[in-house]
Structures are given as C-alpha cells and as structure tokens.
Amino acid sequence: MRINTGETKMQVGVDQQFHFITSARQLDIDEKTIEISDDIVVDGTISYTGRLFQVSGNISFHAERVCDRCLVNYTEHMAIPFDEVYQEDTAEKKEEDAIEFEGTFIDLTMVVREMLIMADFSKALCSEDCKGLCLKCGTNLNEQDCQCDRHIIDPRLAALQSFFDNDKD
Numbered sequence: 079m080r081i082n083t084g085e086t087k088m089q090v091g092v093d094q095q096f097h098f099i100t101s102a103r104q105l106d107i108d109e110k111t112i113e114i115s116d117d118i119v120v121d122g123t124i125s126y127t128g129r130l131f132q133v134s135g136n137i138s139f140h141a142e143r144v145c146d147r148c149l150v151n152y153t154e155h156m157a158i159p160f161d162e163v164y165q166e167d168t169a170e171k172k173e174e175d176a177i178e179f180e181g182t183f184i185d186l187t188m189v190v191r192e193m194l195i196m197a198d199f200s201k202a203l204c205s206e207d208c209k210g211l212c213l214k215c216g217t218n219l220n221e222q223d224c225q226c227d228r229h230i231i232d233p234r235l236a237a238l239q240s241f242f243d244n245d246k247d
C-alpha cells in the first residue's frame with residue numbers, strides 16, 4: 079500500500095486518489111479481533127500543502143459477525159475512516175503530529191493495520207431494531223413471536239405494586 083508522492087508534490091493543494099486492496103492475512107490481523115470475510119479496500123485522497131502530505135481515507139470490508147441480541151450469524155459491511163499527516167524525513171521544520179517517511183513513497187500498511195486493531199468492534203447487531211431472543215423460551219423474535227409473558231417489572235415498581243396490592247385488603 080505505497081503511495082508515490084512524486085505527482086502529489088508537484089500539484090500543491092490538488093487531491094490525488096488512491097485505491098488499494100489488501101487482506102487480513104497480509105496485514106497480519108488476528109481473527110480474534112474481527113473475522114474479515116474477503117478483501118479489505120483502502121481508498122482515499124492525498125494532497126500536498128507545500129509542507130505536509132494530508133491523507134484521508136476509508137478502510138472498508140465485510141466481517142462475519144454474531145448478533146449480540148439474537149445470536150444469529152450475519153455479514154456486516156464496515157467502514158473505518160482515517161486521517162493522517164505525513165512529512166518527509168528531510169523536512170526542515172518538523173511537525174509534531176506528522177508521520178515521517180523516507181524517499182518518495184508513503185506506506186499506509188502500518189496505519190491501516192493500527193486502525194483495524196484499535197477499532198471498537200464490541201457492538202454487533204444484525205439490524206438496528208433487532209428484537210433479540212425471548213428470555214424465557216429462546217425464540218428468535220425477529221422470526222416469530224412466542225406466547226411468553228415477557229413483561230418485565232422493575233424490582234422497585236414490583237415493590238410498589240405489592241404495596242398497592244396489600245392496601246386493597
């Protein structure tokens with residue numbers, strides 16, 4: 079995933095597109111982090127400010143996931159945006175937040191790998207309004223309804239309820 083900065087540098091302020099295809103294996107991403115089912119697409123733009131190279135892009139892929147609510151396997155399309163600033167190692171004025179690179183190529187591998195490892199994949203929902211499983215009989219409520227009374231009473235309300243019940247006698 080190497081971007082040749084030669085052309086970018088000649089046209090200050092002009093966005094140049096980049097497009098790469100990689101894989102979890104090439105990036106050495108552990109399957110425990112997230113199970114990526116096919117290619118990882120990295121695309122975006124790079125531009126030169128006259129001093130710094132601004133890179134902004136998107137990492138997109140499909141992941142095999144298990145829904146937190148209904149426990150069904152599903153494929154989720156995920157997109158992780160990223161923004162980085164790069165600077166040539168020969169630059170006179172050093173920018174604190176910039177990543178230094180040598181020669182004419184910027185290699186995105188490390189950044190993309192880091193973004194994938196640091197991303198928060200804790201929430202998995204097959205759909206925003208997944209109804210989940212019935213806590214009593216285990217029926218997947220997205221597929222069918224069950225006859226269980228799923229009315230859950232807050233313990234504090236339950237206490238209040240029994241207070242009123244007692245009051246009746």
Ligand SMILES: [Zn+2]
Nearest residue numbers: 145148204208
């Ligand atoms: Zn679900």
Ligand SMILES: [Zn+2]
Nearest residue numbers: 212215224226
């Ligand atoms: Zn049920």
